[in-house]
Amino acid sequence: MKKSLFLNKNFKILWTSQILQTLANTLLTISVMVNVYKQTNSVLDSGAVLALTSLAGFLSNLYAAKYINSFHTLALLRVVGWSRGVLTLILGGLIVTHFTFSFILLLIVLFVLNFIGAWYAPARMSVIPLIVEKKEYIRANGSLSVVNQILLAGLWGGGGILILIISPFAMILLIMGSFFVSGFLIYKIKLPHKDTTLTVKKKAQPLWSSIYKSPILINITIMDFFEALANAIWSSALLLAFTHDVLGKGEDWWGFINASYFIGAILGGLIVVYLSRILEMKMGYIIALSGLSMGLFTFMFSTTSSGILALIFCLLMGPLYQIRDTCQVTVLQDIIKQSELAKVTAARNIILTPWTGVTYLIMGYLGDMLGVKLVFILAAALYCGSAILALSSKTLRNYNIKTVTEQESHSIKA
Template sequence: MNQNQSFRQLWISQSIANLGDSFYILAIVTFIYNRTGSAAFAGLFPILRVCAQAISGLAAPLLMDRLRLGTLLWMAEMGQTICFGSMCILYFFLPSQWLIPAVLFLVFAISMLHGWAIPVRNALVPRLVPSHLLVKANSLLATSDQIVLLVGWSLGGILVAEWGVIRVLEITAIMMFFSTLALLFVKDPSANVSAQPESQKRWDRMKEGWITIWGNPILRTLSYMEIISGLGESIWAGSIILVFVKEVLHKGEDWWGFINASNFAGTILGGLLIWKLSKKIENRMLFTMLISSFSIGVLTIAFTYSSNPWFALGVALIMGPPYQARSIAQRTLLQFHTPEVLLPKVFAAFGTILFVTFGFSVLLMGWMADQWGIRFVYMSTAGLYVLSAFLTLMMMKKASRSIQTQKEERYMNKIE
């Protein structure tokens, strides 16, 4: 009962934090652009954010060895609350020439703290829910994330336009405070995660998650899929999808928003379906990943060669469920196949992989679009997801051989 209450408070806390985060992103990008008049300068925000989160994932294991996960998550959320409050105060008291550098510094700090929070949240979930409810819990969190992002991006733009940047940042600081407050009721039932001697070198502790991934064939294959996911998801980045809408669909920025909203709606629908079918999926996660990856590849090809905007809108909606199913199954497999004591560090390593891959991919896909056209980018992405399906098939064959070997060993033991 206490675990259910703790998971509920974690869910509430992270939903509030994600809504505040979407408001903050819109407010800061608007603020930087209005102050500098430079789109390139405003583009520093996502780059700074990705770099900080990647660095955070590398450094996080040092804190995970010293602090309980619940405490670390609380500290990360409280630190973000303080940073948001500091932004609002500095706006009124800092000279204008120092305001942009100060804001960018705080953006870096917030992103570092956010980079700690993500793997900690994902590692906490298996501790707070029974294993047979893990798929359902992951689908609930993933669906909530998508709903919050959809609401945040839709409502945030209106709030920034009507109330201004500072008022939205004040709202964000208040939301983060309530998110932090909810975490006080999350009780981590496990002991401190550190299983290593105090004398262990810092570098050894930082690379422990990476060594675990490389030494476990399932985790290693999942890391390859995470790289593919990071490369593939960049097709939904603003600059890439905007080019597709203009050059292929011959529509304006409004259809850019429609396509994104349709994909968001699809992922929400997918999360609800996974939640409903969680009992069937929990024993067929590899099969779910296989079908989802192949479906994404096929649907991406259909999306690539769609010239009718309404058809593209429908395909974007249909792509949502397999995206969500693949993501939830992959996260649940990682939780199942990683020792609890190492799970936070493994999630931190996976986070770094995703952030670095995604940041690199946005630049790579932009260059490829300039060189060979936007349709080549989407066809390449389709190929990546077909490759992901092939990797999943290899995992299924290895798992099948392993089960057969175990059966043969049990049979031989009975004979003896």
């Protein structure tokens, strides 16, 4: 634990495992969607893949929030990887045989696969404080985030081409192998013998007890509600409508705008890694100022008719939001007791996951009623409102990684 982050063997193993999980999970989603569409020639059936993934994640978090502390975290991460590998093989058999058994059976296997997979993120988040020194939290989260963004940008951009080049059987083997190796790598993580917080033997407390005890956690969760609603403007439908109606551009510019945000997010992750010492001293202010900047650039984005300026504004938003997101994750890891971290993460997901789905409906409705430009202006106001909430909270505003107020420390870590 005295070593530099990138000389930390445990962290490098977790980092590699995360890469393999993201690779396998994204390729699996793309592959299933494409093959379902080929076999059924139905957009509805293909879209059901994403809907089923979201439903499985929501229901999984309901159970994870209550029971995840009953499992040894590293063992849980291994089982998730290996179980998803086995289920991918079954899913691949159904795809290769062109759903000979049943399309319903394929959806059932897909549901179970994603239900199990939703346990990975909360468990992985709770492992970081065990293998990384507190002063390295923000760099660790930033480096995990940047590689995740690079993979998502590349796979969603080129995954369709990859599926055309590689046979379905070979693709299934690649996905299955990635899941298995991911689980095997977790087996190689070695923790100090004194770390006993991985298994919680005491009676589980109510799901929300750790949230309502913490002013910082309550504020961050409320901010997430505001920002989830604001983030809905970047959905494919609203952004495409903005590109057509406001910018007067076609689908090619819609793709450019999406790509510019991904590039910005990657740059943001790199900034976090290289400026972590500066950011960790004023994380509360960074979270608030990132929100204000997001509001400003979103407003400028919504009022421009220039495609070039829209690209620039979107590019600038990427780093800001990535920095804010990484700082927020770091704050959560620092204020929440490690044995409660996975449970609290899952509990927050129970609230935020369905709310995110509702936000698309709300913003889509407002887009039809008020016009897409006004919806983007509304989103800018929501980002600013989130920032004002952060600034109005003394405990969050003055928060930094090196000091936690006595009240917060008692309420969260006692």
